[in-house]
Amino acid sequence: MKPVIARTREELAAARARIEGTLAFVPTMGALHEGHLSLMREARRNADTVAVSIFVNPLQFGPGEDFDRYPRTFEADIEACAGEGVDLVFAPDRDVMYPDEPQVTIKSGPMGEVVEGAARPGHFDGMLTVVLKLLNLVRPDVAVFGEKDAQQLAMIRRMVADLNVPVRIIGGATVREPDGLALSSRNRYLSEPERRTALALSRALRAGAEAAADGPEAVLGAAGAVLDKAATADPPLALDYLVLVDPATFTPAAGGGPAVLAVAGRVGATHLIDNVHLQLGKEH
């Protein structure tokens, strides 16, 4: 069955009022792929009713980024939601989310200025602002976000804790292509040679994870070697960052314990990110 589609806040409020039991919510920017679908299944396991939003949020794109050309595949997205038994899709226009130029917005703080936040200044302020607005409009019990965007997930957890937002946040595992490439709506920008170069991101993470027992330097060394090679490939990978960080704060990981190895780079004009969770051995 097709989901109910709400385009306006009034339509959403009416649909929300009809929902009984618990509600799980999956915010997206559309161009849905198997990664999004896995989050919808996780949502279904955690609540009676599932809502998805589709909104390409202008606030989280910087000048010169791909807001205008971001893939918009609404009809296929609705089919995909129907296939997963999604009950409600909120698909607002820009004017619905931002009827006026917003004056009060979320400031993402120090975590929003490092790693991906340093590569995309202002990105996390815009992302958190729209996520809080969506949570306020949809009022879910549970919201599901992908671990592929690990810093985004950490920042949303932090916002929910700091601002006492009444929702439970769940992370969904990263879905990959058989060859390791993390699914991303932006993968469709890649030509075949670009895609081959992009594979270095996940390959570097695997190499780093295999060295985890030997500590941070070994992890960064192993991953860095793969990325150095990709920097001279044709087309080349332009590395934005390779970092080993604390999963909750995105500050540099200390000696032993859980860590996230996160990488981002550009192939052609396409910005791609990926990460892996690992358990660091003690530093010797």
Ligand SMILES: Nc1ncnc2c1ncn2[C@@H]1O[C@H](COP(=O)(O)OP(=O)(O)OP(=O)(O)O)[C@@H](O)[C@H]1O
């Ligand atoms: N491969 C994936 N596995 C699991 N979740 C994913 C994957 N890719 C994206 N997600 C999650 O889907 C949600 C919506 O993300 P979004 O619509 O930006 O998709 P995306 O593929 O990450 O797009 P982009 O190319 O813009 O990064 C986010 O919570 C994101 O972390």
Ligand SMILES: CC(C)(CO)[C@@H](O)C(=O)[O-]
């Ligand atoms: C969470 C989100 C839907 C907010 O626009 C976006 O950042 C995304 O798709 O990951």
Ligand code: BAL
């Ligand atoms: N996947 C996170 C949304 C963005 O890249 O803007």
